[in-house]
Amino acid sequence: MISRVAAIVVAVAGLAIATYLTIVHYAGGEPVCAIAHGCATVQKSSYAEFAGVPVALLGLLGYVAILGSLLKDTETTRSITALLALCGLAFSAWLTYVEIWELEAICIWCVGSAICMALLAALATTRLLRAPAH
Amino acid sequence: MTKRELREQARAHRLALEAAEAARTTRRRRFSILGAALAAAIAVIVVAALVSTNSNSDAAPSGDLVRSTVVDGVPERNGVLGDPNAPVTVTEYVDLQCPVCAEASKTALPALINDYVKTGKVKLELRTMHFLGPDSVKSARVAAGAQQQNKLWSFVETFYANQGTENSGYATDEFLRDVATTAGVDADAALDYADTDASEQALTKANQAAQAIGADSTPTFTITQDGQEKVLLVGAGDVSAELEKAL
Numbered sequence: 001m002i003s004r005v006a007a008i009v010v011a012v013a014g015l016a017i018a019t020y021l022t023i024v025h026y027a028g029g030e031p032v033c034a035i036a037h038g039c040a041t042v043q044k045s046s047y048a049e050f051a052g053v054p055v056a057l058l059g060l061l062g063y064v065a066i067l068g069s070l071l072k073d074t075e076t077t078r079s080i081t082a083l084l085a086l087c088g089l090a091f092s093a094w095l096t097y098v099e100i101w102e103l104e105a106i107c108i109w110c111v112g113s114a115i116c117m118a119l120l121a122a123l124a125t126t127r128l129l130r131a132p133a134h
Numbered sequence: 135m136t137k138r139e140l141r142e143q144a145r146a147h148r149l150a151l152e153a154a155e156a157a158r159t160t161r162r163r164r165f166s167i168l169g170a171a172l173a174a175a176i177a178v179i180v181v182a183a184l185v186s187t188n189s190n191s192d193a194a195p196s197g198d199l200v201r202s203t204v205v206d207g208v209p210e211r212n213g214v215l216g217d218p219n220a221p222v223t224v225t226e227y228v229d230l231q232c233p234v235c236a237e238a239s240k241t242a243l244p245a246l247i248n249d250y251v252k253t254g255k256v257k258l259e260l261r262t263m264h265f266l267g268p269d270s271v272k273s274a275r276v277a278a279g280a281q282q283q284n285k286l287w288s289f290v291e292t293f294y295a296n297q298g299t300e301n302s303g304y305a306t307d308e309f310l311r312d313v314a315t316t317a318g319v320d321a322d323a324a325l326d327y328a329d330t331d332a333s334e335q336a337l338t339k340a341n342q343a344a345q346a347i348g349a350d351s352t353p354t355f356t357i358t359q360d361g362q363e364k365v366l367l368v369g370a371g372d373v374s375a376e377l378e379k380a381l
Contacts (some may be wrong), residue, residue: 024351027369050185079164083171090175094182105301127162 003127007081008070014116016061017025017109047098052071055095059113062088064118078131082124089114089121167362199316204244208249208251210288213281216251219292223358224250224366224377225259227340227349228290230273231266231301236294239369243291245374256377260286261340263352269305271337272328275299276310278336279324289324292317 025093026050050058062084069080099106135143156240208215214223224246228235250256262277273293280289293313298304307325314321327333343349346354346361355366355373355381367376 027371050182079167079171082168083174085170086171087178091182094179112145121305125168128168129161 003123004070004073007065007123007127009105010116010119010123011063011066011070014113014120015060015067017113017116018056018059018063021109021113022054022060025054025056043100047095047103058091059088062091069074069090075077078128080123082121085117085120088117092117136171141227158201179262181194186193199292199312201316202221202239202288202295204239204247204291208247208287210284210286211258213260213286215247215260215287217254217257218253220251220257221359222250222256222381223259223359224256224373225261225343225355225356225363227261227263227344227347227352227354228262229266229329229352230277230290230293231297231305232272232352233297233300234370236297238353238373239294241370242373250376250377255381260290260291260344261349262337263340263344263349264337267301269303273305273310274337275328275333275339276314276324278333279327280314280317281336282327283319285319287318288313288317290360317343326332 048055066081066084066088069077069084071077091112096114097134099110165249182303189310205215209217211218226238246256248381251258262274264274277289277293296309296313296316298309310328311325312319314324321360344354347354347365349356349365349368351368352370353370356363357366357377357378358364366380367373
């Protein structure tokens with residue numbers, strides 16, 4: 001129960017970040033970028049879109065799907081959350097690799113989203129394994 | 135132990151075995167679900183690597199610089215481009231390193247200048263923010279130096295025409311000197327001014343103005359009519375269309 005509430009909180013945080021980045025992407029502006037100053041480089045790079053779809057939008061859809069899977073607490077929904085979060089984490093890891101090694105620019109918003117995804121993957125996995133058997 | 139007790143004990147034992155078996159099955163099923171999820175996650179990475187094409191090149195400008203002609207023939211006085219008595223002011227909040235600002239200067243600015251500034255309807259002002267990195271600060275200071283020579287806009291537009299990859303370190307003194315010279319600015323004077331406290335004040339003023347209007351991303355275009363400044367457009371959209379609506 002606690003891990004479900006925690007997962008919802010983290011997913012909402014990730015959703016907020018992804019929403020902000022999606023809005024910035026479509027408005028054509030530049031994200032406010034503190035600490036590390038690579039947001040525009042990242043957002044304007046060829047990696048900002050994935051097969052024509054902005055990665056920010058993909059993230060947004062991912063978080064929405066995860067939130068959707070958290071609405072009910074059954075074996076199936078717990079499995080779906082884990083699947084989505086692990087795939088999300090893989091995608092985030094790939095994007096972080098691209099930021100560091102290909103673009104050599106770090107977007108603090110993207111790092112924030114990657115941390116949210118990592119937390120979600122950990123929460124979803126333990127939640128699935130620890131749920132009472134039936 | 136009675137027969138009944140023995141039966142119950144056997145039953146309890148059987149139930150416990152069944153429960154343990156069920157737990158094992160559940161656990162196995164969950165691990166195979168996680169295994170499938172991991173496989174899917176690896177597939178995601180492989181697909182991502184295959185789909186993404188690396189077209190990111192370190193576009194550091196080299197060789198002769200391009201001079202922007204977008205503000206040619208428009209008078210500038212103290213950073214104000216166009217007729218100082220124009221009834222409406224459009225202010226652009228920029229960061230010189232911001233790629234979207236460079237895009238806006240190519241796509242939106244020419245029409246704005248031709249249709250509104252040259253006709254005396256609108257005058258343009260510029261606030262150089264500098265939140266993207268140290269190169270932005272130095273560039274903004276040199277821009278303040280260009281403003282002293284009434285060449286702020288020429289400098290900024292020529293900078294955009296030769297902009298490199300953000301924070302790649304391209305905005306060296308030499309680059310800024312070349313941009314200034316190409317834009318018709320006295321480079322020595324502009325760079326000297328960049329080292330003064332007065333240029334720092336220009337940056338502080340730009341920041342305060344941006345904060346006051348709530349411009350937290352660049353470019354932000356604002357419109358000032360009858361002493362009231364309000365945000366017109368954020369990003370490299372159609373400024374002229376927004377302006378037409380606001381007038």
